[in-house]
Amino acid sequence: MTQFTPAQVANHLGVAPSSVRRMAATFETVLGPLPRTPTGARLWPLAALRQLEAAHAALAAGAVHSLEAALVTVRDGAELPEVADLPGRSDGLAELLGGLLEEVRALRALTEAQGRELVALRTDLRALPAPAAHPPLAPSSAPGKPARLAASVPVLKVAALVVPRGRGWQPAKYAQAEKMLGEGTELHADERKVNYRTAAGSVMDYRTAEALVKLKVLVPA
Template structure:
């Protein structure tokens, strides 16, 4: 947090964004996140782009990804990878459910709009 000039709470929020966009950060034995130098440099570059260009931080993180090597960033363990895949599958299932609900609502709204349209008279059809 000191290296970036942000509060610990902000760094935790950044870490959650990081893990959603880039992947898990390495952890110390007590479970605390470790920030490799490359990760901090990338986060700082993304934060600067976020502040300078008004980009959402997630987009800025994705944009600067190609500018930094992956060296020094730990790959998740098999258990962590499975947990991430499960979480992604659950999120995908929720999003698909929301999409189904929106499609159903859209169909209902279209039907309601049809009911509001004035009836077509024979005189209109003859024109």
């Protein structure tokens, strides 16, 4: 079913889009609601456009005192001046339909041309060589994460048994660190190259180990 947008109706009648909005409100009051797009914009079926055109022509010719009166006349089947009686309107609807047909043809040609371009692009893509395979990244070089100390320094020597205060640690953490320092002369990186183990098997997390290296309590072997 052929339907026209408010802008097309305004252009066809030679009025402003705001006038078409007012006409639409009057039309719906007299003849019922117009169909709408999913976004709520009105659409004018061809039959409704013919009714509006006849009523508008009658109003312009002075045959009625208002658009509502003209639409009531149309609704009741009474005679109204023919649109062809008004200069410049006899072929207006045919021109509008012809313009729509030309737009459809142009859109179809554009779609077909874009389809051919898409097929050509797919052919070109298939002809491209496959990208070279890259070796997998080492576990310690995960993006965004710096390598842990244990990955580059697997053994740390105990250089002091007392941790200098002032780091803001809880007393229990100082005591735990000093206990592990006393469990041997060296700490060795665990199998994941993240934390360290003492000779007694205690695990010192990498943050504590790195802090003690900065304090020179632990030094690389």
